[in-house]
Amino acid sequence: xxxxxxxxxxxxxxxxxxxxxxxxxxxxxxxxxxxxxxxxxxxxxxxxxxxxxxxxxxxxxxxxxxxxxxxxxxxxxxxxxxxxxxxxxxxxxxxxxxxxxxxxxxxxxxxxxxxxxxxxxxxxxxxxxxxxxxxxxxxxxxxxxxxxxxxxxxxxxxxxxxxxxxxxxxxxxxxxxxxxxxxxxxxxxxxxxxxxxxxxxxxxxxxxxxxxxxxxxxxxxxxxxxxxxxxxxxxxxxxxxxxxxxxxxxxxxxxxxxxxxxxxxxxxxxxxxxxxxxxxxxxxxxxxxxxxxxxxxxxxxxxxxxxxxxxxxxxxxxxxxxxxxxxxxxxxxxxxxxxxxxxxxxxxxxxxxx
Amino acid sequence: xxxxxxxxxxxxxxxxxxxxxxxxxxxxxxxxxxxxxxxxxxxxxxxxxxxxxxxxxxxxxxxxxxxxxxxxxxxxxxxxxxxxxxxxxxxxxxxxxxxxxxxxxxxxxxxxxxxxxxxxxxxxxxxxxxxxxxxxxxxxxxxxxxxxxxxxxxxxxx
Numbered sequence: 329x330x331x332x333x334x335x336x337x338x339x340x341x342x343x344x345x346x347x348x349x350x351x352x353x354x355x356x357x358x359x360x361x362x363x364x365x366x367x368x369x370x371x372x373x374x375x376x377x378x379x380x381x382x383x384x385x386x387x388x389x390x391x392x393x394x395x396x397x398x399x400x401x402x403x404x405x406x407x408x409x410x411x412x413x414x415x416x417x418x419x420x421x422x423x424x425x426x427x428x429x430x431x432x433x434x435x436x437x438x439x440x441x442x443x444x445x446x447x448x449x450x451x452x453x454x455x456x457x458x459x460x461x462x463x464x465x466x467x468x469x470x471x472x473x474x475x476x477x478x479x480x481x482x483x484x485x486x487x488x489x490x491x492x493x494x495x496x497x498x499x500x501x502x503x504x505x506x507x508x509x510x511x512x513x514x515x516x517x518x519x520x521x522x523x524x525x526x527x528x529x530x531x532x533x534x535x536x537x538x539x540x541x542x543x544x545x546x547x548x549x550x551x552x553x554x555x556x557x558x559x560x561x562x563x564x565x566x567x568x569x570x571x572x573x574x575x576x577x578x579x580x581x582x583x584x585x586x587x588x589x590x591x592x593x594x595x596x597x598x599x600x601x602x603x604x605x606x607x608x609x610x611x612x613x614x615x616x617x618x619x620x621x622x623x624x625x626x627x628x629x630x631x632x633x634x635x636x637x638x639x640x641x642x643x644x645x646x647x648x649x650x651x652x653x654x655x656x657x658x659x660x661x662x663x664x665x666x667x668x669x670x671x672x673x674x675x676x677x678x679x680x681x682x
Numbered sequence: 683x684x685x686x687x688x689x690x691x692x693x694x695x696x697x698x699x700x701x702x703x704x705x706x707x708x709x710x711x712x713x714x715x716x717x718x719x720x721x722x723x724x725x726x727x728x729x730x731x732x733x734x735x736x737x738x739x740x741x742x743x744x745x746x747x748x749x750x751x752x753x754x755x756x757x758x759x760x761x762x763x764x765x766x767x768x769x770x771x772x773x774x775x776x777x778x779x780x781x782x783x784x785x786x787x788x789x790x791x792x793x794x795x796x797x798x799x800x801x802x803x804x805x806x807x808x809x810x811x812x813x814x815x816x817x818x819x820x821x822x823x824x825x826x827x828x829x830x831x832x833x834x835x836x837x838x839x840x
Contacts, residue, residue, distance in 0.1 A: 440691065530704070
């Protein structure tokens with residue numbers, strides 16, 4: 329186990345493209361950190377810099393207080409699990425898991441004990457004599473994890489390990505990773521663009537966009553108190569509904585429609601003293617009610633909840649209702665917001681005001 | 683787990699590579715042997731025996747390679763085949779090298795030895811090495827496969 333400190337880390341490629349800007353973070357011993365963001369936001373690059381697979385252009389990387397900025401990957405005692413498993417097809421699962429230890433010239437009986445222990449943890453004992461092509465995607469990913477576990481590294485790095493799996497397998501493997509973290513207690517850094525993985529796995533999430541860290545916090549912090557518009561729109565499924573809010577002569581216009589807003593929102597807007605804001609309401613915070621009207625154009629029933637899409641304040645929006653609703657296109661549904669959960673952002677800076 | 687048990691348990695997942703390697707090495711020595719014999723370019727060898735020799739070499743290589751693959755997976759029966767192949771190699775010492783040694787053939791008006799002393803010694807060494815590797819490899823394979831089978835039986839009982 330290890331603590332990490334990333335201090336003012338930049339990544340600038342030879343063609344002067346900067347992939348990561350001033351990344352700062354302290355990761356505690358045994359913590360599960362998830363880097364999340366859209367493609368090209370620099371999360372994998374950051375992970376690869378921690379692994380030593382990419383040079384760090386500027387900044388310092390400390391592992392357990394030791395400067396590892398220029399340390400070769402092999403000397404960092406870090407194990408990485410890749411999206412495409414990277415297993416050796418001609419070797420059995422046992423040999424795949426033992427391979428790194430064999431290269432390290434570990435005693436063959438010690439290797440055996442470690443491989444058997446890892447296989448036991450991952451439920452792979454019955455598969456040890458098989459070749460990777462005889463296993464399912466989920467099992468292969470477990471082998472990749474097993475190969476990392478046998479090394480007993482200080483830090484585990486996962487680079488979108490579930491992206492190649494189907495939805496069902498992704499769910500079960502995600503739970504296995506969480507249980508594995510609980511069992512091993514090792515520091516883990518996990519990269520994903522899937523916010524469900526981020527929210528369910530992380531002790532803390534790092535949300536990134538265009539190479540910049542947007543927010544670092546617990547899953548609940550990012551969900552309940554997004555620091556800016558990007559985090560608000562990225563975290564949450566379906567995404568937050570966003571409406572323009574204009575203040576004119578003490579009156580509030582949502583998408584050009586004069587609207588009476590909750591006191592909490594009005595106070596925050598008055599305090600900020602701006603004229604233009606973005607109002608954010610999560611689909612799950614919209615309930616059947618009498619305050620506003622949702623003009624339905626699509627209804628999606630999923631069993632335990634219903635996603636109703638339609639026009640709210642004249643803008644396409646989504647409401648997530650509990651239970652089964654049989655709304656038809658053209659229906660006008662009365663809705664209310666959970667006032668305590670309405671978000672407000674500065675339209676100019678996109679920073680959260682409320 | 684004590685070391686002896688670890689050793690046994692490890693056998694469940696690791697190939698029996700030593701006997702397999704021995705079988706391959708035995709083939710290599712056989713190749714060296716027949717290259718040496720066929721290089722001796724004279725009338726002594728141009729009989730139906732050379733055809734049989736070629737067939738024997740092909741069969742030896744075929745079965746040798748087959749054994750190499752099978753013993754790797756602890757198929758002990760192929761250990762017996764390896765021993766048989768080793769005995770064949772021993773027998774072959776008495777076919778060409780022993781007969782050809784001291785034999786002569788007529789080159790023009792001169793009687794020329796079929797095989798020099800050096801060639802004779804080399805061919806004997808190649809065949810002996812090939813035979814020894816096959817027999818030792820076969821014995822090891824039989825022993826290892828029995829050991830593994832006994833261990834697996836004991837696991838089933840427990």
